[in-house]
Amino acid sequence: MNASPTSDPSVLCQGILHYLHDHPSAADSLEGIASWWLPPSEFTATQEAVQTALDQLVAEQRIARIDLADGRTLYQSVDKVSGSHPAWKPPSSRRRP
DSSP states (O other): OOOOBOOOHHHHHHHHHHHHHHSTTOEEOHHHIIIIISOTTTOBOOHHHHHHHHHHHHHTTSEEEEEOTTSOEEEEEHHHHTTOSTTBOOOTTOOOO
């Protein structure tokens, strides 16, 4: 299959969610997601486009952004994190009961 360039966030979001469906415990950085979750054989997206898709999924609370103490950022299914990871903080727009 030939990869075609894509910067469409909805296509990238679907690719990320598909990967998480197949690998529910996966967690990775922007670079890892761009390389492994969205393989170049199927996607050719810039890291900026992947970051836009990740930001959209975080805003929708479908994935969690985990900021590590060493400055790295990981992304994981929000269902797997569920607030249990010490570095995970819910998005500021999330309402508390």
